[in-house]
Amino acid sequence: MPELPQAFASTPATRQLESAPRASFEDLFASVITTAFGVALRYTRNQADAEDMVQEAALLAYRAFDSFESGTNFRAWFLKILTNCYFSKRRREKSRPVTSDLDDTPDLYIYARSGEAGFPTQGPDPAATLLDKLGTERIVKAINLLPEEYRVVCTLYFLEDLSYEDIASVLKCPVGTVRSRLHRGRRMLQKSLWQVAVEDGIVGSSPHEAAQ
Amino acid sequence: MTKLDRSNCEEAFRRLDDFLDRRLSPDEMRLIEKHLEVCAWCAREFNFEASVLDGLKRRLKQVDAPADLLSKILSRLPRREGHD
Numbered sequence: 001m002p003e004l005p006q007a008f009a010s011t012p013a014t015r016q017l018e019s020a021p022r023a024s025f026e027d028l029f030a031s032v033i034t035t036a037f038g039v040a041l042r043y044t045r046n047q048a049d050a051e052d053m054v055q056e057a058a059l060l061a062y063r064a065f066d067s068f069e070s071g072t073n074f075r076a077w078f079l080k081i082l083t084n085c086y087f088s089k090r091r092r093e094k095s096r097p098v099t100s101d102l103d104d105t106p107d108l109y110i111y112a113r114s115g116e117a118g119f120p121t122q123g124p125d126p127a128a129t130l131l132d133k134l135g136t137e138r139i140v141k142a143i144n145l146l147p148e149e150y151r152v153v154c155t156l157y158f159l160e161d162l163s164y165e166d167i168a169s170v171l172k173c174p175v176g177t178v179r180s181r182l183h184r185g186r187r188m189l190q191k192s193l194w195q196v197a198v199e200d201g202i203v204g205s206s207p208h209e210a211a212q
Numbered sequence: 213m214t215k216l217d218r219s220n221c222e223e224a225f226r227r228l229d230d231f232l233d234r235r236l237s238p239d240e241m242r243l244i245e246k247h248l249e250v251c252a253w254c255a256r257e258f259n260f261e262a263s264v265l266d267g268l269k270r271r272l273k274q275v276d277a278p279a280d281l282l283s284k285i286l287s288r289l290p291r292r293e294g295h296d
Contacts, residue, residue: 030282037277051281058285107225111260122256127263136271143272158272164235183229190264 025065028074029058035075035160036082042155043086045144053089057082076162080170083152090148102146102188109190117203133202134193142192150185157182220247224254232262 036057040050061068061081068077106112110130111121120126131139143154156167164182168175197203224247230236231244248255 026286029286033282033285034275034277037281038273038275041275047278051278054277054281055285055288059289062289107228108257108261110264111257114260121260125263125267126260127267131264131267131271139268139271158268159275161269164233179230179235186229186265189268 023070025062029061029078032075032078036078038159039079039155040082040086042140042143042159043083043152044089053082053085057085060085073166075160076166076169079156079160079162080172083156083170086152102191105187105191107187109187110194113194113203119203130197130202134197138196138200138202139193142189142196145192145195146185146188150181150188153178153181154185154189221251221254224248224251225257228258228261231258232265 033054036054037050040053040057041047044050044053057078061078064081068074110127114127114130115121119130134142143151143158146154152171153167156162156170162170164175164178167178167182171178194203224231224244227236227240227244231241234241236244248258
């Protein structure tokens with residue numbers, strides 16, 4: 001099991017570890033900006049807000065860079081700062097709780113419906129036909145429909161392929177919480193994807209309407 | 213399907229997510245793999261779920277940051293002592 005990143009505490013003890021030669025903040029930031037922007041875009045759902053959030057996180061990270069332990073996971077460290085920015089923004093906006101009809105998603109949701117709608121359910125990459133028809137934009141739309149705690153975990157998992165441990169570190173929650181939210185979030189995402197596919201006419205709204 | 217078969221399928225299915233994320237112990241991974249070798253039904257379901265997960269990961273990684281974002285952000289960072 002991978003070790004938890006240890007780079008996040010801005011303590012004097014952490015700073016003392018910074019004796020080895022290190023990459024500049026600018027170089028490290030340049031290496032993660034695509035990741036950061038992609039995650040921010042999924043969090044905020046808006047390009048201008050995503051740019052502002054990456055800017056805010058970059059400034060915070062730059063100021064805290066002395067606390068970053070050279071040689072550890074800069075990407076996870078930066079995503080933690082970015083995620084904190086997002087949650088701070090959400091707190092400022094006093095967001096209302098989101099109710100969702102995705103809670104009761106049964107297992108194998110897309111598998112079952114794909115079979116009914118005439119999409120492949122077997123072969124080397126059976127979901128590819130449906131996902132190709134959906135396309136990235138609609139997949140993003142489906143993720144955006146998830147309740148926030150699931151959307152955030154799924155964003156970190158799907159976009160960045162972060163380990164459970166790294167996600168737990170970014171979100172400051174137990175690994176078990178990441179696991180349960182991720183497993184549940186993936187089920188909800190399947191229903192959400194199918195809803196988007198129905199709304200956009202990619203699949204029929206009833207099992208009898210086969211895929212075009 | 214015998215009762216024993218169904219029990220194996222249920223046990224395997226309960227571990228679906230952890231199996232796909234390779235979060236099981238090596239022994240458990242092997243047990244599931246063995247079950248998938250003999251149970252075409254479960255193999256089909258596991259294969260489909262893996263295809264969904266991998267497909268989503270591949271498609272969701274296609275986000276580019278605006279070309280000027282890096283330079284814009286770096287130009288707004290305060291200068292540090294000892295850094296140009």
